[in-house]
Amino acid sequence: MSEAELLRQLDEKLRQLSVEGLWSEASDADMATYSKDPHTTVLPHVWKWQDLYDAIQTVGNMHGLDGKAERRVLRLINPAYQGNKNRRQRTTTHTMLMTMQLLKPGEVAQDHRHNFAAFRFILKGSGAYTIVEGEKIPMEEGDLILTPSMTWHGHRNGGEPVVWLDGLDNPLLFLLQVITWEAFTGGLQPLKNDADCVAPRVGLARPVWEKSPERPSYNLRYQWKDTYETLKRLSGGPGSPFDGVALEYVNPTGGHTMPTLSCGIQMLRRGETTQTHRHNSSTIYHAFRGSGTTVINGEKFDWERGDCFVVPLWSWHSHRNRSNEEETILFSTSDMPVMEALRLYREEPGEGA
Ligand code: GTQ
Numbered sequence: 001m002s003e004a005e006l007l008r009q010l011d012e013k014l015r016q017l018s019v020e021g022l023w024s025e026a027s028d029a030d031m032a033t034y035s036k037d038p039h040t041t042v043l044p045h046v047w048k049w050q051d052l053y054d055a056i057q058t059v060g061n062m063h064g065l066d067g068k069a070e071r072r073v074l075r076l077i078n079p080a081y082q083g084n085k086n087r088r089q090r091t092t093t094h095t096m097l098m099t100m101q102l103l104k105p106g107e108v109a110q111d112h113r114h115n116f117a118a119f120r121f122i123l124k125g126s127g128a129y130t131i132v133e134g135e136k137i138p139m140e141e142g143d144l145i146l147t148p149s150m151t152w153h154g155h156r157n158g159g160e161p162v163v164w165l166d167g168l169d170n171p172l173l174f175l176l177q178v179i180t181w182e183a184f185t186g187g188l189q190p191l192k193n194d195a196d197c198v199a200p201r202v203g204l205a206r207p208v209w210e211k212s213p214e215r216p217s218y219n220l221r222y223q224w225k226d227t228y229e230t231l232k233r234l235s236g237g238p239g240s241p242f243d244g245v246a247l248e249y250v251n252p253t254g255g256h257t258m259p260t261l262s263c264g265i266q267m268l269r270r271g272e273t274t275q276t277h278r279h280n281s282s283t284i285y286h287a288f289r290g291s292g293t294t295v296i297n298g299e300k301f302d303w304e305r306g307d308c309f310v311v312p313l314w315s316w317h318s319h320r321n322r323s324n325e326e327e328t329i330l331f332s333t334s335d336m337p338v339m340e341a342l343r344l345y346r347e348e349p350g351e352g353a
């Protein structure tokens with residue numbers, strides 16, 4: 001018997017044993033795709049505010065959805081993942097999902113909890129609030145509100161129509177096959193007394209008698225007026241060469257916004273252009289104020305106020321505020337804490353930086 005025939009028979013036998021030889025053609029082809037730089041399937045993309053807002057207004061006017069408020073959500077799907085058959089794999093990046101949500105006056109999004117982390121960044125309207133672990137957290141424009149892993153939460157609106165962005169690490173947990181989700185049973189979650197709402201979850205002056213090791217101390221609400229004041233205060237200084245006046249929403253006990261997601265806000269001053277760099281975390285941006293251009297691997301992506309866009313991992317990028325009159329403010333979220341926790345985080349400055 002020829003060696004080729006022997007190998008064919010061996011491969012067939014190994015297949016039955018659920019084993020594979022590294023000499024196979026498939027294995028060679030796979031090895032050929034490795035390189036010293038990581039490869040990503042995530043594509044850069046811009047979602048226009050007008051398209052998203054028009055769509056969310058249209059579903060807002062569909063009364064068939066009244067009473068099912070939590071379904072007025074638009075998922076931002078990366079063009080690379082549009083064709084994925086499994087809905088769980090139609091996501092914004094491979095690790096993160098960003099959605100736009102509308103809650104109309106009088107609507108209630110039922111209480112629930114999940115082990116994927118989420119945040120809301122409020123875009124428009126006031127009078128709504130998210131209840132996190134029994135605490136009423138008002139939603140005002142520019143606020144960032146966290147619902148960390150396993151916190152009970154629901155949304156209620158006693159004011160105007162409110163539109164916000166949700167950011168979730170759901171795709172990462174899907175990949176890890178550990179997703180859990182549960183509804184709160186027995187009606188609405190009870191609100192805590194005001195006196196109990198000085199819990200570690202609200203504000204930075206905290207009660208000394210409340211220690212809860214199983215639930216790390218998060219700051220659940222970062223108010224826009226505080227964030228903006230800090231941005232303005234730092235805007236006279238040099239800032240970061242790669243990101244302008246860039247802030248991270250930090251966990252008060254140290255570390256990133258949440259274990260899997262970092263949220264940030266950055267100001268690009270009039271006419272400011274940042275230097276090029278790359279890192280092996282991906283970022284989803286939202287142009288909260290102003291307009292600009294982001295160059296991603298040499299390709300220009302223009303964005304205007306309200307647009308969202310993705311910068312895939314390891315792609316060279318720099319941002320420019322296109323206006324000489326107006327400051328620009330970008331909200332963003334990234335999966336950098338995951339890479340960092342796994343000791344995989346890498347970044348590189350571009351040439352000339
Ligand atoms: O508002 O709690 O876009 O649980 C996806 C899952 C929003 C929410 C989403 C969620 C929520």
Ligand code: FE2
Nearest residue numbers: 112114118153
């Ligand atoms: Fe949720």
